[in-house]
Amino acid sequence: MEEEEDVPFVELSNNEIELCEDEQQSLYYFCGRTVREVKKRHKLCEIDVSTLSANTSLECENVAGLTYKKSYVDTTDRMRSPLLYPSEPIFQLLRKAETYFRTKEDDILCSKILLPQLVQYFSKSAQNITGVFPTCHDVVTKLLTTFFRS
Numbered sequence: 001m002e003e004e005e006d007v008p009f010v011e012l013s014n015n016e017i018e019l020c021e022d023e024q025q026s027l028y029y030f031c032g033r034t035v036r037e038v039k040k041r042h043k044l045c046e047i048d049v050s051t052l053s054a055n056t057s058l059e060c061e062n063v064a065g066l067t068y069k070k071s072y073v074d075t076t077d078r079m080r081s082p083l084l085y086p087s088e089p090i091f092q093l094l095r096k097a098e099t100y101f102r103t104k105e106d107d108i109l110c111s112k113i114l115l116p117q118l119v120q121y122f123s124k125s126a127q128n129i130t131g132v133f134p135t136c137h138d139v140v141t142k143l144l145t146t147f148f149r150s
Contacts, residue, residue, distance in 0.1 A: 017099045024095070025066035031094045032067055032084040034147045038139065039084075041146075048139040051132070054085040063091065089132045093140070094147055097122050101148070119144045 019027065035052045038044070044052075054060055064085055071083045086094070097118070107113045119141055126133045126140045133140050 017102050019095065019099065021063075022066075024063045027095060027098055028060060028063040028086065028091055029067045029070060029083075030150070031086040031091050031147075034094065034143060034150060035084045035086050035090065037146050037150075038142050042137070042139075042142050044137055044139060045134075047134045048137050051087060051134055051139065052084075052090055052143070054087050059088050060085065060091055090143065093122065093126055093133075094143070096125070097144060097147060115145070115148055118148050 039049065039052065054064075067083050067085060100122075101108065101118070104113055108118075122144050123141050127135075
């Protein structure tokens, strides 16, 4: 198997796009859909599954409003909702991926930056957050690939 080159991405720290509340809620809903796809398509262990989904209904309460409204469930227990609520670390990772995608949209559309490069870059970024993302079944790569393909 051919090894991929390191990608010369520019860090976003000060240039990151701020998402308004509505955009964050829409992104959170989309992240839940992405998590559902990963869980459905890939065999994952309990550690992977628990990393993907929120542990409590309050974990991402500030951005989960749209997901809660779209669940059509008349209950105050969001954890019983048919829709998935991604965990805070997963949402933060995919939020960074989304803002990067928006800043580099032209390069991506012109194929100057390819999907494997995006996935590799953000997988490496996730590895820097030790103890948060499991490495046993490469769930972060699966999640990022699904996210960027959607």
